[in-house]
Amino acid sequence: MVTFSPIDLHAHSSVSDGTLTPAELVRRAAEQGVRVLALTDHDTVAGLTEADGEADRRGLHLVPAVEISSQWQGRDLHIVGLRVAPADRPLLDGLAWNQDQRRKRARTIAERLERAGVAGAMTVVEQAGESMPTRSHFARFLLESGAVSGFQQAFDRYLRRGRPGWARVDWMQMETAVRLIRGAGGIPVLAHPTAYGYTGAWMRRILTAFTEAGGEAIEVICGHAEVQRTQQATGYALRFGLKGSMGSDFHGPENPWVELGRLRAMPETVKPVWDDWPTALRP
Ligand code: MN
Numbered sequence: 110m111v112t113f114s115p116i117d118l119h120a121h122s123s124v125s126d127g128t129l130t131p132a133e134l135v136r137r138a139a140e141q142g143v144r145v146l147a148l149t150d151h152d153t154v155a156g157l158t159e160a161d162g163e164a165d166r167r168g169l170h171l172v173p174a175v176e177i178s179s180q181w182q183g184r185d186l187h188i189v190g191l192r193v194a195p196a197d198r199p200l201l202d203g204l205a206w207n208q209d210q211r212r213k214r215a216r217t218i219a220e221r222l223e224r225a226g227v228a229g230a231m232t233v234v235e236q237a238g239e240s241m242p243t244r245s246h247f248a249r250f251l252l253e254s255g256a257v258s259g260f261q262q263a264f265d266r267y268l269r270r271g272r273p274g275w276a277r278v279d280w281m282q283m284e285t286a287v288r289l290i291r292g293a294g295g296i297p298v299l300a301h302p303t304a305y306g307y308t309g310a311w312m313r314r315i316l317t318a319f320t321e322a323g324g325e326a327i328e329v330i331c332g333h334a335e336v337q338r339t340q341q342a343t344g345y346a347l348r349f350g351l352k353g354s355m356g357s358d359f360h361g362p363e364n365p366w367v368e369l370g371r372l373r374a375m376p377e378t379v380k381p382v383w384d385d386w387p388t389a390l391r392p
Pocket residue numbers: 121126151245360
């Protein structure tokens with residue numbers, strides 16, 4: 110059953126592909142009753158200062174965090190870093206490298222979409238400016254320009270692998286992401302383990318490598334995932350001796366299925382990632 114959780118360790122702002130500014134996100138979290146919120150924008154910590162200022166005003170504890178795009182054996186993995194030092198130089202350099210890859214990919218996607226007859230796709234890149242042009246931005250553009258009638262349809266028709274707007278990208282290696290997060294004093298968490306669509310055999314290989322690299326936790330509760338997925342993630346946590354994290358992966362109020370702090374309870378068998386955190390940061 111989805112209930113209320115005062116701790117939400119996965120959320121995005123408009124600094125990456127969310128639709129609320131960092132301050133608006135924190136305000137909404139506070140209104141929902143969330144006391145501990147991690148801002149986990151994709152490959153950037155640029156929203157943390159604004160979010161932290163608003164968190165102070167709202168009496169909410171902001172966990173400085175990031176969601177790093179990475180690869181292992183050619184497969185994409187998202188690694189959340191919780192409680193990272195946002196000014197850590199090697200971390201910032203690593204994020205800048207990923208940002209560069211993302212900008213290159215965005216230009217390729219735009220060129221391919223225009224070639225496929227989607228006029229104006231390059232404006233997505235131009236309008237992004239200093240912020241990060243993600244595939245969600247292209248999906249919203251396709252929706253707003255009437256090329257598709259739904260957000261998911263934008264991925265299915267244009268942006269998925271094998272579709273006209275697909276472009277591969279080489280993110281940093283998973284081991285690098287883990288090392289950078291640890292180097293910045295943070296906790297590496299494998300995000301949404303049941304959302305990748307990899308087989309059980311691949312997930313076991315991935316989790317072995319993640320644990321050996323220094324990974325410490327896994328998201329056991331993600332968004333509104335079904336009970337069966339929670340059970341699967343619980344099994345991974347127990348089998349690989351990983352702590353459990355939980356987060357909504359909130360991107361904005363447009364998605365009625367995901368809300369800040371609306372999460373299942375952490376299974377009692379799993380050691381929560383916040384177990385040894387200061388009292389103020391625990392639910
Ligand atoms: Mn996203």
